[in-house]
Amino acid sequence: MNYVLGLINLHEDNRLIKEITRKRPIATIPFAGRYRLIDFILSSMVNSGIISVGIMLPDKAASILDHLRSGKDWDLARRHEGLFYLLPSNDDDDIRQSELKTFYQNLNIMRRSPQEYILLSGAHTVFNIDFNNVLRFHQNTNADITMLYYRPGRKLHSPCTVIKTKENGLVSDIANCPAAGEDADVSMGTYLMSRKVFLEIVEHSYERGGSDFLLDGIMRMTAHYNIYGCCYDGYVSCINSLYGYYQTSMDLLNPQIWNELFIDNAPIYTRTKDDVPAQYKSRANVHNSLISNGCTIEGLVENSILFRDVRIEKGVKIKNSIIMQGCQLHKNSCLENVICDKNVTISAEKYLKGAESYPFIVEKNTVI
Template sequence: MKNVLGIMDLYEDDKQIRTLTTKRPVATLPFAGRYRLLDFALSSMVNSGITKIGMMMPAKSRSILDHLRSGKDWDLARRHDGLFYLPAIKMDKDSRNGNLQSFYRHMSFIRQSEQEYVLICNSRFVYNIDFTTALRFHQNTGADITMVYHIENKERPDNATILQTGENGLVTEIANRPAVYENSKVFMGIYLMSRKKFMEIISTAYERGGYDFLIDGILRHQDNLNIYGFQHEGYVSEICSTSSYFKTNMDLLEPEIWEELFMGYNPIYTRVRDEAPVQYKKQAKVNNSLVANGCVIEGSVENSILFRGVKIGKGVQVKNSVIMQNCELQDDALVENVICDKNVVVSDGKWLKGAENYPLIIEKNTVI
């Protein structure tokens, strides 16, 4: 897929997850003990053979730059092609929030690229996809645009873009819905099209006063576009709220999901950080948990995710929780259904409890 230009649109709505994105974008939300959310789409692009990737940056971009740097850990530190940062732009005073203006302002990057096709992704979905199959589907159908979707296996009260398709995959309807029902075909924020068609859609929509690529570039011109849907049949989860972030982390404790995402032929890459192995002290008890390097455990951990450098003191009980990097839970503390952001300290004997479908969130650098 060297003939495909990858673009990651990191300008994303974080209203439903704002407690965790006060100082970072959705793209760099810590996930699965050592990863960031953007690692999944970026790794899928790299594993599919895409060698030129543009990162459309949000306003809060420091953590993205710190994480990706030269792109070396994704084999993107190249003399030819590689990783490109497309800076956040200052929006026009009369413009509404949307990604169309960013695409338009970075048109020169797209125009000067040599690739025939463009693959656009966002960072809020967790998956491991081989895009070569989607490219073959796109070429064989003669589609103007291919939109990748998955079939949702349960209802959830989240906004989503739902596709209706015919037997051959031709998209007959695209609709934004306030809730997702079982067996809905949920769009995963992934588009595949020719570079020429992409530039044409951007120019036409922006010059007519549009602000959003999906709404103004595709939905308003759907009758004039040959749009097909491509189904991804593997594991997919969308991080669109704090509860979905919590649930998706908990999903990783299911062996079949962990193996599909991380143990297959195509690895998920992230920035390499050298840490000492986990230290399990004499009284440590760990059950059905994911524990990253650098942790020191003296208490009990059950059904939880511990990131690098977490310290669990004597008599501590951690249940159904996500504890991010360098947190410290001091002696006899209890934490259940909680998300602790980075560098949180829970003092001796403190008890913190949330609900399974509404976890308690402790903000970064908090001392309790």
């Protein structure tokens, strides 16, 4: 896979998850106690042998640069190849500030690349995959473009791209839908193609007024290319809505899903942060939860995820909730179906409850 260039597109629609993306892109949403969403696609690329990865930065890029830095934690801090960044366009004379424009303005980087193929993906999808199998599928079918897709096994209530394929895997139709059924073939937003095809699509689409790679590039040029769908049957979850983030996080409390993502397959890497182990005081009562380093627990935690350095005082009850880094919950407060962003303080005797289908959100640095 050292002849494949990885590209991670961070221009992603956050309209349905804006409560926790006001100051960060979807890619750096905290996840699973110690990870960020971008860790999954980046780790899958590295574990598959890809040694050159480009990050197409969004407008709010500070958290991306802080998390990835030189790429050392993913073994991408290299003298040659390794991690590099594609800067977003800031041309005030052109109102089309888009992913296609960023690609177009960085075409010289792609042209100089020694890699034969380009693997393009977003960062909002959680999975752990070996892309070598996708490359073999691409070569065996003689495809121009290979699209990864999955069958969710449950109804999706957020926007997604659905495809239809023939018996041989050739894609016959692509459509953007507001929701999808459990048996739908849903795109993972990941595409493998030759560098030549990628350059053709970007140049042709942008110079004709396009802005979106999928809509203006692939979907409008299906007649010109052989596009095949490659089905991935492992765990996949797309996080582009608040409910999707909450539901996917709760999935991790299922040991089978946790093992598939983090243990059975190749490791998921993230930025290393050393901390002391979690402390469980004499009154701590913890059931079916993920507890990160640095936490201090004196209350009840059930079916929940606690990130680093969370303090739970006596009498606190937490159920079905996500508590991010640095939060403090004071005596006798109760939270159920709640997401607390970083550095939230819940004072004593407070009761917060959200719905299972729409959790209550406490934004970053809030004091209640």
